[in-house]
Amino acid sequence: MTKPALILFGHGARDPQWAHPLQRVQLAVQARDPARSVSLAFLEFMEPTLSACVLSLAEQGVTEARIVPMFMAQSGHLKRDLPLLIEQAQQQCPGLRLFLTEAIGESPDVIAAMASHVLSLE
Amino acid sequence: MTKPALILFGHGARDPQWAHPLQRVQLAVQARDPARSVSLAFLEFMEPTLSACVLSLAEQGVTEARIVPMFMAQSGHLKRDLPLLIEQAQQQCPGLRLFLTEAIGESPDVIAAMASHVLSLE
Numbered sequence: 001m002t003k004p005a006l007i008l009f010g011h012g013a014r015d016p017q018w019a020h021p022l023q024r025v026q027l028a029v030q031a032r033d034p035a036r037s038v039s040l041a042f043l044e045f046m047e048p049t050l051s052a053c054v055l056s057l058a059e060q061g062v063t064e065a066r067i068v069p070m071f072m073a074q075s076g077h078l079k080r081d082l083p084l085l086i087e088q089a090q091q092q093c094p095g096l097r098l099f100l101t102e103a104i105g106e107s108p109d110v111i112a113a114m115a116s117h118v119l120s121l122e
Numbered sequence: 123m124t125k126p127a128l129i130l131f132g133h134g135a136r137d138p139q140w141a142h143p144l145q146r147v148q149l150a151v152q153a154r155d156p157a158r159s160v161s162l163a164f165l166e167f168m169e170p171t172l173s174a175c176v177l178s179l180a181e182q183g184v185t186e187a188r189i190v191p192m193f194m195a196q197s198g199h200l201k202r203d204l205p206l207l208i209e210q211a212q213q214q215c216p217g218l219r220l221f222l223t224e225a226i227g228e229s230p231d232v233i234a235a236m237a238s239h240v241l242s243l244e
Binding site: 003006038 | 133195196227231
């Protein structure tokens with residue numbers, strides 16, 4: 001069975017540089033799992049939107065995708081805005097099932113890596 | 123020589139839950155370096171502000187602090203707002219030297235941990 005596609009969902013910003021860490025995560029994931037579909041999508045300021053990303057995946061025949069919020073924490077964006085966007089995308093592409101995971105900053109391993117990074121600063 | 127104090131600087135949000143990952147990073151850092159001063163400060167919605175945090179550290183006799191932006195990437199907040207806040211805090215507390223580091227999401231180790239987390243989702 002094919003693994004679900006991954007959508008790294010970021011806030012977005014006017015400055016193109018803002019997307020670099022997300023692009024690096026995308027590349028790192030693809031390097032370790034080359035067969036996996038890994039896309040970026042953004043809440044605002046950057047393209048593609050979640051809707052456009054989901055549509056593109058559906059057109060490629062993807063039937064399942066996991067949305068990973070690239071946010072420090074469970075913000076209002078994730079609790080209110082994102083579920084609505086997912087509902088809209090789901091209606092637009094009923095053949096592609098979408099699953100939402102929690103903010104990546106909530107992951108214990110990411111928290112441990114952040115703590116190590118902070119301690120490494122001298 | 124005492125190591126510089128650490129200030130984990132987050133965006134902040136109306137929802138108190140938002141601060142949990144930052145609090146967990148703070149606790150993890152303190153668990154590994156109990157003698158270290160590790161504070162949280164926020165851009166908006168949450169307390170303390172950077173100004174209040176720096177004032178409190180100065181009153182405790184701290185002479186050096188490193189500000190770690192708990193942001194996914196180098197946003198406009200970090201490029202424009204934060205340097206102004208640091209300048210104001212620096213003028214308010216000239217005896218406490220402040221150093222700014224880059225967004226924690228730019229750290230290669232944090233990026234690697236985020237990629238591992240994404241790949242661990244099944």
